[in-house]
Amino acid sequence: MTDLSEKPGTPADCATWVQVCRVTDIPFDAGIAALINENTPQETQIALFRTLDSDTVYAISNFDPFSEANVLGRGILCSIGEQLAVASPVLKQHFSLTTGQCFEDADVSITTYPVKVSDGTVFVDTSATTLEAK
Amino acid sequence: MSSKQSVVVIGNGMVGHKFLQALADAGVAAQLAITVFCEEPRVAYDRVHLTEFFNGRSAHDLSLVEEGFYASHNIRVLLGDKAVALDRDAKTVTSSNGETLAYDKLVLATGSFPFVPPIPGHDRDNCFVYRTIEDLEAIRAGAAGGSVGVVIGGGLLGLEAAKALKDLGLTTHVVEFAPRLMAVQVDDGGGAVLRKKIEDLGVFVHTGKNTQNIGAGDKHFHKMTFADGSEIETDVLLFSAGIRPQDALARKFGLDVGERGGIVINDNCQTSDPDIYAIGECALWGGRIYGLVAPGYKMAQVAAEHISGGNNNSFTGADMSTKLKLMGVDVASIGDAHGNTPDCRAYTYIDGSDEIYKKIVVDKTGKRLLGAVLIGDATDYGNLLQLALNNIPLPEFPDALILPQRDGSGVSGLGVSALPDSAQICSCNDVSKGALCTAIADGATTLGELKSCTKAGTSCGGCNALVAQVLNAELEKMGLEVSTDICEHFPYSRQELYHLVRVEEIKTFYDLLDKHGAGRGCDICKPAVASILASCWNDYVLEPKHAGLQDTNDRYLGNMQKNGTYSIVPRIAGGEITPDKLIVLGAVAKKYQLYTKITGGQRIDLFGARLEQLPEIWQELIDAGFETGHAYGKALRTVKSCVGSTWCRYGQQDSVALALEVEHRYKGLRSPHKIKSAVSGCTRECAEAQSKDFGIIATEKGWNLYVCGNGGMKPRHADLFATDLDKQTLIKYVDRFLMFYVRTADRLQRTSTWLNNMEGGLDYLREVVIEDSLGICAQLEAEMAQIVGTYQCEWKTTIENPEKLKMFRPFVNSDKGDSNIIFVEERGQIRPAQKLEIINAGADKSATPKKEQVPA
Numbered sequence: 005m006t007d008l009s010e011k012p013g014t015p016a017d018c019a020t021w022v023q024v025c026r027v028t029d030i031p032f033d034a035g036i037a038a039l040i041n042e043n044t045p046q047e048t049q050i051a052l053f054r055t056l057d058s059d060t061v062y063a064i065s066n067f068d069p070f071s072e073a074n075v076l077g078r079g080i081l082c083s084i085g086e087q088l089a090v091a092s093p094v095l096k097q098h099f100s101l102t103t104g105q106c107f108e109d110a111d112v113s114i115t116t117y118p119v120k121v122s123d124g125t126v127f128v129d130t131s132a133t134t135l136e137a138k
Numbered sequence: 139m140s141s142k143q144s145v146v147v148i149g150n151g152m153v154g155h156k157f158l159q160a161l162a163d164a165g166v167a168a169q170l171a172i173t174v175f176c177e178e179p180r181v182a183y184d185r186v187h188l189t190e191f192f193n194g195r196s197a198h199d200l201s202l203v204e205e206g207f208y209a210s211h212n213i214r215v216l217l218g219d220k221a222v223a224l225d226r227d228a229k230t231v232t233s234s235n236g237e238t239l240a241y242d243k244l245v246l247a248t249g250s251f252p253f254v255p256p257i258p259g260h261d262r263d264n265c266f267v268y269r270t271i272e273d274l275e276a277i278r279a280g281a282a283g284g285s286v287g288v289v290i291g292g293g294l295l296g297l298e299a300a301k302a303l304k305d306l307g308l309t310t311h312v313v314e315f316a317p318r319l320m321a322v323q324v325d326d327g328g329g330a331v332l333r334k335k336i337e338d339l340g341v342f343v344h345t346g347k348n349t350q351n352i353g354a355g356d357k358h359f360h361k362m363t364f365a366d367g368s369e370i371e372t373d374v375l376l377f378s379a380g381i382r383p384q385d386a387l388a389r390k391f392g393l394d395v396g397e398r399g400g401i402v403i404n405d406n407c408q409t410s411d412p413d414i415y416a417i418g419e420c421a422l423w424g425g426r427i428y429g430l431v432a433p434g435y436k437m438a439q440v441a442a443e444h445i446s447g448g449n450n451n452s453f454t455g456a457d458m459s460t461k462l463k464l465m466g467v468d469v470a471s472i473g474d475a476h477g478n479t480p481d482c483r484a485y486t487y488i489d490g491s492d493e494i495y496k497k498i499v500v501d502k503t504g505k506r507l508l509g510a511v512l513i514g515d516a517t518d519y520g521n522l523l524q525l526a527l528n529n530i531p532l533p534e535f536p537d538a539l540i541l542p543q544r545d546g547s548g549v550s551g552l553g554v555s556a557l558p559d560s561a562q563i564c565s566c567n568d569v570s571k572g573a574l575c576t577a578i579a580d581g582a583t584t585l586g587e588l589k590s591c592t593k594a595g596t597s598c599g600g601c602n603a604l605v606a607q608v609l610n611a612e613l614e615k616m617g618l619e620v621s622t623d624i625c626e627h628f629p630y631s632r633q634e635l636y637h638l639v640r641v642e643e644i645k646t647f648y649d650l651l652d653k654h655g656a657g658r659g660c661d662i663c664k665p666a667v668a669s670i671l672a673s674c675w676n677d678y679v680l681e682p683k684h685a686g687l688q689d690t691n692d693r694y695l696g697n698m699q700k701n702g703t704y705s706i707v708p709r710i711a712g713g714e715i716t717p718d719k720l721i722v723l724g725a726v727a728k729k730y731q732l733y734t735k736i737t738g739g740q741r742i743d744l745f746g747a748r749l750e751q752l753p754e755i756w757q758e759l760i761d762a763g764f765e766t767g768h769a770y771g772k773a774l775r776t777v778k779s780c781v782g783s784t785w786c787r788y789g790q791q792d793s794v795a796l797a798l799e800v801e802h803r804y805k806g807l808r809s810p811h812k813i814k815s816a817v818s819g820c821t822r823e824c825a826e827a828q829s830k831d832f833g834i835i836a837t838e839k840g841w842n843l844y845v846c847g848n849g850g851m852k853p854r855h856a857d858l859f860a861t862d863l864d865k866q867t868l869i870k871y872v873d874r875f876l877m878f879y880v881r882t883a884d885r886l887q888r889t890s891t892w893l894n895n896m897e898g899g900l901d902y903l904r905e906v907v908i909e910d911s912l913g914i915c916a917q918l919e920a921e922m923a924q925i926v927g928t929y930q931c932e933w934k935t936t937i938e939n940p941e942k943l944k945m946f947r948p949f950v951n952s953d954k955g956d957s958n959i960i961f962v963e964e965r966g967q968i969r970p971a972q973k974l975e976i977i978n979a980g981a982d983k984s985a986t987p988k989k990e991q992v993p994a
């Protein structure tokens with residue numbers, strides 16, 4: 005797996021990569037929800053996004069802290085200046101795809117997950133969820 | 139004797155200075171010979187922020203007088219000189235320096251002095267009061283030697299003084315005679331929360347303590363002894379037991395004073411001697427002393443105008459609501475905080491963990507706000523105060539005003555937008571909303587500019603949040619006028635984008651972005667362009683190249699609800715439905731346990747469908763002959779109808795038949811905002827056609843067409859556009875009207891605002907649509923014909939397309955449903971569970987309501 009596009013800032017050692025779907029399962033320039041650690045105590049909903057130019061994939065929590073509903077995967081992809089973000093479909097707050105930071109409220113941010121794509125298959129590092137669960 | 143009228147002012151405090159400013163602003167200072175006696179060694183300074191003297195703000199910083207202000211208005215200020223005698227017959231004032239001055243008008247602005255209870259030992263060294271810069275200098279010196287400080291008096295000033303002692307590094311106690319802190323402003327509940335917060339800050343609070351003696355201490359300088367026998371030792375003792383009006387001169391020289399002090403004044407601020415005025419804290423109006431700066435400022439204004447011969451301003455009392463930060467704790471009190479009004483009702487919210495206490499007092503109808511107490515979180519102060527002052531009707535459930543906003547809803551509608559222009563935003567400086575708006579319109583577009591040119595927010599600061607709200611609201615409005623760029627990704631207005639798409643025959647967002655945009659788009663431009671593309675080419679909205687652009691409602695062809703589920707609104711054209719179809723709706727709703735409601739648009743809305751249920755539900759509806767109602771789209775929504783001539787004894791024409799025809803003609807038309815219509819069978823207008831984007835009313839001879847009506851946030855009656863039309867002409871006009879709207883309106887601009895912003899207005903619109911003044915009507919009709927011809931039911935197309943159905947899977951890698959969607963039962967139907975209910979249900983999954991067992 006040397007040809008992997010490793011996301012910067014991923015502590016490779018404690019990473020636990022799980023296979024989620026094919027890149028092409030994610031709608032073009034949009035997002036979709038995925039379930040990881042299914043049926044475990046760490047079962048978590050994440051949102052996967054696929055950008056329009058490259059096949060780069062981003063993974064963030066699917067939970068919108070404002071509406072408290074699992075909807076972020078259904079939000080619209082945005083670029084705000086240089087940053088990539090998703091707009092919550094419910095009340096339209098924006099969250100950075102790379103940091104999870106909310107643009108409207110400095111106090112709010114959501115979990116992001118390292119992603120890598122290996123010949124068309126999307127892998128997500130779920131160690132963040134296990135850490136959370138601890 | 140100078141020829142100029144001579145005005146003598148006694149007292150150069152906050153109000154005395156405001157008076158001089160008022161004369162200067164009115165431009166009359168020059169015509170007068172003005173002299174001011176100023177007992178203090180320095181000219182007026184900001185007493186309200188006196189405490190900041192301890193946080194490094196120098197006397198100079200606190201000064202209220204701009205460099206050279208007095209000189210430039212040749213006002214003579216006698217520093218450190220105290221007026222000691224009056225001769226009202228000779229009309230002269232004599233001062234401690236032996237100066238005697240003649241006056242035509244005399245103004246007493248002597249303020250008040252701190253009351254020191256005559257407790258034995260109150261005059262010992264290291265006993266202080268808290269009113270002047272000299273007082274603070276003395277306190278600082280006294281504290282230097284000691285380690286403990288006590289404030290006698292737990293009122294507003296007492297707590298502020300206590301903070302000061304704490305900041306000076308003393309172990310601080312507050313001793314209050316009453317059973318609670320700030321007894322005047324807050325009720326017991328509020329007092330308790332306040333006490334806890336202040337104790338958390340390390341200040342010791344002793345309420346219900348009656349100090350009987352102050353003597354020498356053993357470990358510290360003083361020993362205080364209380365009625366209950368207990369004692370406290372302290373080095374510094376600070377009296378903050380209230381203030382008394384400084385009315386010594388008035389008493390001595392025979393002006394009327396109240397029996398508990400205060401110089402009696404009338405609405406012009408004249409005392410019992412018409413040539414002598416009293417303003418500020420020394421004045422007694424309507425049997426009341428006003429211990430706040432705002433009323434004093436108002437008096438200064440009134441007196442100044444009256445002395446310069448004006449007569450249209452008067453002091454008629456003032457609102458004593460206050461908001462302040464005491465030791466970092468927000469405290470606010472509005473109007474009848476104690477609920478003394480007969481049969482008023484109170485709502486209280488207490489957040490034990492954050493120690494937030496909020497109480498509102500409303501009248502017996504529950505429609506008017508009388509008072510409020512806010513402790514720990516005073517963010518609602520501005521809005522509440524305005525509601526109370528302007529008698530604005532309260533929402534149906536007044537408690538919503540103080541309850542934390544759980545969902546996005548909340549009561550923002552009652553923000554500044556709800557206020558009349560006359561609403562006073564800044565009471566200190568008497569600045570109205572209207573005044574702010576004018577200033578903003580004149581270019582004061584930053585908070586700083588706005589404050590300096592209107593003075594709003596420059597005194598107590600209590601109104602700052604509100605001033606900012608007004609600014610933002612106005613800027614937003616202007617924003618639409620100033621830059622018409624739809625967002626950072628396209629330097630074009632919606633109208634310009636529409637033309638680019640049409641003229642260059644652009645078929646996808648991404649082509650448009652390449653050719654004319656920057657970045658990758660956002661939730662503003664993507665749906666807008668998607669709508670334009672649909673208006674022009676009418677592609678299926680879920681084509682891969684369009685799907686990602688759609689607002690979630692369009693993307694999943696249903697309106698998303700607060701818990702992430704969707705509503706289902708099949709088209710029921712004209713509101714006409716057969717019993718069989720009605721039964722189908724009932725059966726489907728029952729099978730999938732959907733909350734069912736008759737909408738305001740003469741159709742039926744089924745709420746609570748999970749993403750993954752949408753296709754199967756629509757399958758059943760379509761099999762039964764239903765089609766999508768576009769309730770999710772910025773598109774034609776409903777064409778309401780009344781029964782018309784078929785049944786109604788008054789009916790002139792068959793309004794139902796026309797409504798059906800119109801709705802089926804324009805269904806699916808994507809537009810800048812939603813479009814609504816209605817057809818009434820006669821002038822009684824039971825279908826409310828005049829509240830619609832286009833409304834049709836039957837006449838004896840044919841149909842009257844009304845345009846650009848709107849209900850919703852800003853209702854507007856539709857204008858009569860053309861009369862007695864035959865059906866063919868009617869449809870022709872509507873085709874042109876709608877297409878012209880689709881071409882030229884801004885994003886999310888209803889026809890009403892579109893017309894309001896249209897140069898030439900209704901006449902121009904008539905020229906374009908009826909007289910074809912732009913020669914585009916043939917084109918408009920052709921474009922409409924193309925839309926009508928290419929209509930498809932998006933839901934039908936979707937369920938016939940397996941690829942598309944994938945989108946409705948809850949998870950790309952699992953068929954499991956969202957376990958976070960939980961419903962509870964209410965009035966025999968489901969509704970989304972509230973947070974608490976979810977937590978409980980989470981604890982015991984089996985308790986999760988039936989919804990989970992729906993056949994999948």
Ligand code: SRM
Nearest residue numbers: 697705736737738739741743769775848849850851852888
């Ligand atoms: C269901 C319904 C209320 C009801 O229970 O009756 C309703 C529900 C919604 N209305 Fe409405 N409106 C409904 C009739 C109305 C009416 C009455 C009418 O149409 O005769 C009005 C005022 C008339 C008008 O629009 O001019 C109305 C004025 C609004 C507005 C304000 C529009 C405006 O110009 O100010 C909005 C907000 C918006 O559209 O931007 C809105 C938006 C909404 C949305 C779509 C908000 C949203 O995006 O979630 C609500 C969700 C619908 C859903 O989930 O299915 N709704 N709404 C009505 C559906 C009518 C229908 O059958 O399609």
Ligand SMILES: Cc1cc2nc3c(=O)[nH]c(=O)nc-3n(C[C@H](O)[C@H](O)[C@H](O)COP(=O)(O)OP(=O)(O)OC[C@H]3O[C@@H](n4cnc5c(N)ncnc54)[C@H](O)[C@@H]3O)c2cc1C
Nearest residue numbers: 149151152153154177185220221248249418419429430431
């Ligand atoms: C610590 C503190 C905090 C406060 N916080 C607030 C607040 O948050 N909000 C609010 O609205 N209000 C607040 N106040 C009250 C506010 O400061 C007063 O309402 C305001 O100063 C009243 O102005 P005035 O001119 O009437 O009286 P003053 O400001 O007291 O001015 C009276 C002046 O007249 C002088 N004078 C008196 N007699 C004579 C004489 N015979 N000859 C010459 N000069 C004379 C006095 O020396 C004094 O300088 C606070 C007050 C204090 C002390």
Ligand code: SF4
Nearest residue numbers: 780786819820823824
């Ligand atoms: S609008 Fe006229 S025709 Fe229609 S129901 Fe009302 S009264 Fe009858």
Ligand code: FES
Nearest residue numbers: 564566597598599
């Ligand atoms: S209300 Fe006091 S500064 Fe505006």
